[in-house]
Amino acid sequence: MSLIRISSPHAHGATSTSSVMRQVLLATLPGIAVLTYFFGFGTLVNVLWACLVGVACETLAVSLRGHSPGFYLKDYSVLVTSVLLGIALPPYAPWWLIGIGVAAAVLMAKHLYGGLGFNPFNPAMVGYVVLLISFPVQMTAWAPPRGLAEVPGLWQALQACFLPASYDAVTMATPLDVLRQNDGLLMEDLWQQTAQFGRWAGIGWEWANLAFLAGGAWLLYRRIFTWHAPLAMLGALALMAALFYDGGSSASGGSPLFHLLSGATMFGAFFIVTDPVSSAVSVRGRLVFGALIGVLVYLIRVWGNYPDAVAFAVLIANFAAPFIDHYTQPRSYGHRKTGGKP
């Protein structure tokens, strides 16, 4: 009888990276469903096409590095990146735009840095920002929500993606755009005079945000990540909004509730900020990391020049993560101070 000899521990918990990733994918479904309901099949086509390109890129990169792609595809991380980018892109984006974004995310942001776990920046957000800088026109064209215009069907969505020349896009400013461009109208009046606004925030957007919140809550319940980073981000964003709300004057930046339920807030908080690879590592570090993103999102949204701020805020915070880590090393057992010698 030959006995195998391995190092302890000999027992393992049930979680695996693949199952973590699978659950993250599952948790995006409510959000995708709501986006599809309000804005049509564009998001779904985005996501599916992004996944195809993503898997192709991953296979290519892993083969080039001399590994077998099967093992790496099984960690599902490339699907997560692709799906997140697909959700973040405006619906009815052309195939090449999505392709470039995914390629930038997978090849540049992930594999150039050495693959999963080594990327200092969130790949999906790198892909998004690359596109935003290179193709600002396509990237800022959002479809109008159901109720304000006719919602395109699946066929039109496919046409928009793969035969973009033959597709007549209908676009409309998002609620965040409306707010930024507002000068002169009191919040209340703006709300009444602009069709895009719904109950708490933009029509469609508010529900999409709630759906992503639900998905995130489920992930929290499943203990896929801890509450620290997302709640710190939401808290900081709400706090900033509350500080600068001033009761709704024309110069106001929008209410806390508006910010929490607008744009990519919830999607960012639960699906981007929680990306473990590119965030800070310790509990305190994640609080700081999340709060930094919350503050930056507000600053960029209100005083910046981009349609949404999550991507930039996340990248800046990614950049800061090593510093945050350095200053938030936990106090180890038996030590008086954090880090280093007792």
Next chain:
Amino acid sequence: MRRVYGFHGGIHPAENKHQSLRSPIRDAGIPPQLTLPLSQHIGAPSRPLVQVGERVLKGQMIAEASGYVSVPLHAPSSGTIAAIEDRPIPHPSGLSAPCIVIDCDGRDEWIEHSGVADFRDCEATELLELIRSAGIAGMGGAGFPAAVKLAGKPGASIRTLIINGTECEPYITADDILMQERATEILEGIAILRHLLRPEDVLLGVEDNKPAAIAALEAAAAGTGVEVVTFPTKYPSGGEKQLIEILTGKQVPSGGLPADIGIVCQNVGTAVAVSDAILRGRPLLSRITTVTGEAVAEPQNFEVLLGTPMQYLLDLAGFRPERCERLVMGGPMMGFTLAGTQVPVVKTSNCLLAPGVTELPAPPPAQSCIRCGLCAEACPASLLPQQLFWFAQGKEFEKLEQHNLFDCIECGACSWVCPSHIPLVQYYRASKAEILLLRRDHERAEQARLRFEARQARIAREEEEREAKRAARKQAAEKRAQLAAAEGGEDPIQAAIERAKAKKAAQQANGDTASPAPAVAPLDALRQKLAKSEQRLAQGREAGEDAKIINALEATVTRLQGKLAEAEADAASATEAETR
């Protein structure tokens, strides 16, 4: 109820304890042969006291302690010494080490022995010596000599004695069943330890998943002042540092000992061994070992003689080798795999785990670390295992130490939770070993450097001494010459110099100033000049003359001073040369 504290992190692995708790402790009997490694504890191996072929009695000391941190070894049963040689031992390295092998005669004949009449009459040193000579080394798994721990640091008083009945590792029930069946002996042992240490509090910590043990202990402890403290089950609450934090809320300082904060921790098994040694004069000959896992038909606890081959024990429990592909001594979290079934049971063998192939499957290949932080959440030492892993991969030893690698207790909680199945602990062990090796090399290099420097210094010193001797010899020769000259003008050079001097003196005495010594006249002239300038400067200052003029005067004075000094030096060397 005493307040219990929490500790950071921890995990809840499947307990799997019920399997081996279905029957009482069973005596494993006397195997045909016992193999006793000389090193079953932390510290120096013991030194054999017997010869091959010698007959030994049960309880006879067959190897003595070889140093302070060491313990002796006793024959667990009577028989003849068959060999003293290297045999495979249960050790993570899988290597062989010196062992004493006894062929048992099955008669189990005791050596004469007796306990002390009343331990309360004994001095602490006496009790410590008895504990030490009974060969007791921490039964919880680490195997630190009990007497050393109990002796503690001189001057440090112990306020709290903690008895560890936690047994937090899955599968192991040796302590659990011991507490259930031998609570009285545990309390006897505790009474002795109390007498020895005189602590204010005695806390017996048990996880709340052992209700039967708790009931038995509480019954036995009633009225003794020993507090049975229960707390929620969580791995690794039985780690010494964690248990101390749970029971007292204090942390053992990094790199320190529990004694530094007035605490001593002993395992329940050690308490029983102490009571056996003191009250019954019975050294440590056997221990309770859990044999469990799906590859044995009847998982249970055995009272087993030290040195019993694992195979013998496995067979008693109905071993099914076809189901087993790895054999673990200890629990699934911290135990190590054995190379074969012939290795013996030793003082630290609390469990022999023979898991079925599907029961504890080998981990799948490791994936990339996604920095999910689950490991940091689980780490009872509040480390950042993912960072440690990162630095370990890059062999960044300095960073590893900065991130407190050496506070890692190798509990395995991080590896257990890691969704990417990274064998983190393996990396830490390897890095620790490497760092220790480097430190040793460094120390050696340092010593070599010191030796080299000492040698250089010695050579230099010797050279200096030689030089000094040479100088002394020269001086002595000169002196001799002078003496000789003074006595009889033997030395012609000296005589010539004397003559010249005499002549000069005569000239001066004659008032002949026509040819004054050349060095003297300019000296005097200089001195006069300087005096004049100084006077002029003083006048100028008094009169409050222009700063420019004062400056110029000052410069003149300094220049003259310099010149004078030079001239004086010249003159001095001239006269010196003359007097030679």
